[in-house]
Amino acid sequence: MTPPITAPTPKKPLSTVVEQELAKYKSTLDALHAGAIDPDKVFKPFRLVQGVYGQRQGGENQMVRIKLKYGVVTPEQMRGLADTSEKYTNGISHITTRQAIQFHYIPLDNTPMLLRDLEEVGLTCREACGNAVRAVCGSPNAGTLLDEPFDIDPYSDAVFYHFLRGPLSASLPRKFKISFGSSDKDPLQQINIQDIGVMAVTVDGKQGFRIVAAGGLGSMPVAPLKLYDCLPKDQLIPVCEALVRVHHKYGDRTNRAKARLKFVLKAKGPEGFRALFEEQLAAAIADGIKGQAFPDTLKPANPTAIPVVDGEEGAWRKANVRPHREAGLAVVSLRIPRGDVPAREMRVLADLCEWFSDGDARTTNDQNILFRRVKHEHLSKLYAELKKLGYHDPAHGILDVVSCPGASTCMLGICLSKNMATELEKALAPLGAKVSLNGSRINVSGCPNSCGQHHIGTIGLHGAASKIGDKLIPHYVLFVGGGDEGDAIHHGTMIARIPARKAAETITTLAGWFETERTGTETFAQYLRRLVGAGADKDVAKAAKAALKERLTPIFALAEGQITEAHLHDYGSDKLFSLDELGAGECMA
DSSP states (O other): OOOOOOOOOOOOOOOHHHHHHHHHHHHHHHHHHTTOSOIIIIIHHHHHHTTEEEOTTTTTEEEEEEBOGGGBOOHHHHHHHHHHHHHHSSSEEEEOTTSOEEEEEEEGGGHHHHHHHHHTTTOBOTTSSSSSEEEEEEOTTTTTOSSOOSOOHHHHHHHHHHHTTOSSTTOSSSOEEEEEESOTTOTTOOGGGSSEEEEEEEETTEEEEEEEESOBOTTSOBOOEEEEEEEOGGGHHHHHHHHHHHHHHHSOSSOGGGOSHHHHHHHHHHHHHHHHHHHHHHHHHHTTOOOOOOOOOOOOOOOOOOOOOOHHHHHHHHHHEEEOSSTTEEEEEEOOGGGEEEHHHHHHHHHHHHHHSTTOEEEOTTSOEEEEEEEGGGHHHHHHHHHHHTOOSOOSSTTSOEEOOGGGTOTTOOSOHHHHHHHHHHHTGGGGGOGGGTTOOEEEESSTTOTTOGGGSSEEEEEEEEEETTEEEEEEEEEESOEEOSSOEEOOEEEEEEEGGGHHHHHHHHHHHHHHHOOTTOOHHHHHHHHTTTTSOHHHHHHHHHHHHHHHHHHHOOOGGGOOTGGGSOTTOSSOOOOTTOOOOGGGO
16 A cells, blocks of 8 residues: 655744744843853743753754653644654654653754744744643553543643643753643553653542552652542542642742652651642632633543464564454554654654544553554555554563664763663563563663663663773663553562673573562562562562572673773774763753
């Protein structure tokens, strides 16, 4: 099937507010070039709020982050992304672990027109970076699952627009993240690593939201505090507003490293935090902040089994296709290696989404794409097209490694995490056939700050640097047993710092031990938690962790006399490993 030549992406007239915003951005950039404003104190925080973020390469390039409402991206917007990525960047749209799109390698002077072109296809970068309320995320499975109590999309939408360009939204002590889920069993929900986590629930016959607050990852992960078991739907906006106000008023503006909402919880304790929240909730209500219950009834669940076929397509259907809650429909996962979609492929996906998914697609927090309304009779044709693109491999599993861009573009990046992810997928390929590893995930970050979400991977790795003798060697810190499971959060246990080129062998060894030592229906994550004494008292857990490290040491140990030329290079680099380009990340600006 050859996609037709698509018409140019239509341009939308922009609102007065957006026109004024774009004009101010251009005039402020002009003032920077004229030397009229300070580049760090004035321009940097200003451009960050517009979604423009400095990257490596001597400060010549920018990254631009595009907010997607809970991962929604239309065919029209896909074509817009393809057009703008070709016009202004290296042609790649990168899907992030918060369902956003990032462009890299953009000259600063090209950003005014890029922002305009994106707005004209209904995409905004406003408050995508900086000390702001970031994109509102939501499970890409919402509306398709069998056990969700109601449709969360109207509420995700309302929260997104309540905070977009809100009076406090861009003047917070640090970034602020919100995410929705509709089922604790959904592996693509992530409510427990947010400043506000919202889960649709039914309690004692009443529908509402379980609300958790002040969670987060970064270099110091914190479990959230549960505020409500079942908040009435019409109270959601005031509660979210109150939590943003707590952050705005009580977040630490003197120490950037401790300015997230989780540090307010840590400083005040649960009861002290609740008191601050109640204070700000009363203030928000007094100020007239109101919410509402929306029409949110889903069609009764009536799923149809996915038709079975043989061969490679049959394997694809087992791995990447599942029933939609509506009869005759399927949800199809598109495996996007490293989350990178070239412009040509993005245009093809736009056509496929229109033809086969009724225009319904969403990005995922594991850097893939879901087509959410595929008719069963179209599965074979869709498979053939995805195979041409290379987007048919198994998604959401141990061979679908999640990674941030790392040192390729990020000034905080220590290691080339995307290259590590690619190497792991190659080296661990034999594990893909093991059914027992289904649902396991590997997450890789280029530094300790967890943009690759290493704290919640079944296996987590973050980039590090260590000397062996007088040689600087790329390393990764190994974490095991992590996972956000809806009604519970498990932060991975840190085990050891291992040479980068020993990572695959170490993970393969752990998987092999699991195969022979698992008990009953124990998952890989549960097995790893048992090995490290998760849930046991402090001394028992400490001893268990030490025992696992000792057991693994013969696998990952690298003596000075064993160092080869390869050990001195990060994966995919012909340069000797160094920290010369390490700088201050603008997420701290």
